[in-house]
Amino acid sequence: MSAVRGLEHVVTRLSDSCGQGHSGSLLEAPSADVLSCSMQAVVYYGVPGDITDVLPRIGEAGIAVWGPQDGEGRDMPHARGTVSYALTYHRDHGRYPDGSLMSTPVLEAAGMRVDWDRPGMPMPSRFEGFVHSCDPDGGHPVYERCSTAPKEPMSMAAARDQYGTVLTFSLGEPGSSAYQYFTVPRRQ
Template identity: 25%
Template sequence: MSAEDVNPIWYLLLLPHSAFDAVRRRFPVPSDRALRARAVSPEAQAARARELARIDALVARLGGVPGVTHLLTRLSDRCFRTDHSYASGVRQWHMVGQITGAAYFATALDVPELLRRIRAAEVADWGSGLWDDPRLPERPGSIAEALAFHRDGGLRADGTRRPSPRIAVAGMTLDWDLPHSPLPDPGPLPGAVLYSWQRDDPDAVEKVRAARSGHGLVLRLTFHEHWNADLRYYYGVRKRRRRGR
């Protein structure tokens, strides 16, 4: 196993003092100040802009479905310090950027008609990029699975309950109010880490509640709800210092 196959932090703990200093010089740990500078570097800003454009395009496509009204979008863009390494040990990260949040929509349509219109509008390839089981009758996260839930009253052929209906692609999930179980009110956005930028709406709770009263159904499109390295928009690579420097 080479030095690059080992997380430098753990490697340092296993070495005598002289070797500790040598490895510390070869794998310098960047300061928070250095990482914050990288978070606003042109490279990071360009990656951030591409991810925001991708999210905004999806929101626009969903909001353009006949009978669907876009209410608001709330986003939190944050950069984290990390020490994860690729399985191959080729390189290691020391910062990852990820955008999380949700967009809210309203509709007076019933859910089956809503889902059919979303499918006709080709908003996204729902169900792609998710765990798939070929033994299941519908692909998890697909519109077909959500339609089956409503068609069969939430029950499978054997009488067991289906999971709550939602449609999803990798990193994004669309769910909606259910009878006697409306979506929760928008909560606070996560706070700052190394770097934070937010797109918020101080009237989010009131707008969602008013839309539910006026339209009947609220939809929520969630972006990257859980931390997942595969959903990053940017990562800084730990660079090994050359010998003699």
């Protein structure tokens, strides 16, 4: 994503952790895995220009196939999760021709997600706590690594003031092979 013109790096956070599954209790069954490891990276970018100039460049970068496509590799018409849907959303100010509200656009691919501020509707911010916290996702940590670059990032408010729009690129979304990349199943 850093090769996409029109994006300015704000902060990257990488977390990698392995945790023991719980062994159960009187009222709960034990977890299916003895050990589970997951990894996630989130990069925040500032968009100093118009997001509708950047979205096509993200599609052209070939990072992933964003949303459903037809047999010729074109975005399916009106399919949420595609670049064309996101552009339509912005062009039509989030409304269908009949005036009803469109669903909020995001770009989605296997294990990846791109989200951004919409005019008058900033992304829900996990930013401050997320960047400065490296808590594991439950269980008892056996291994944990968390890093943030830069070490002292600007605040989300400062990023919005400087760039106007903030965009996130997430790798290792829950349910992907990167998110839970290693497990040791419990013997039955």
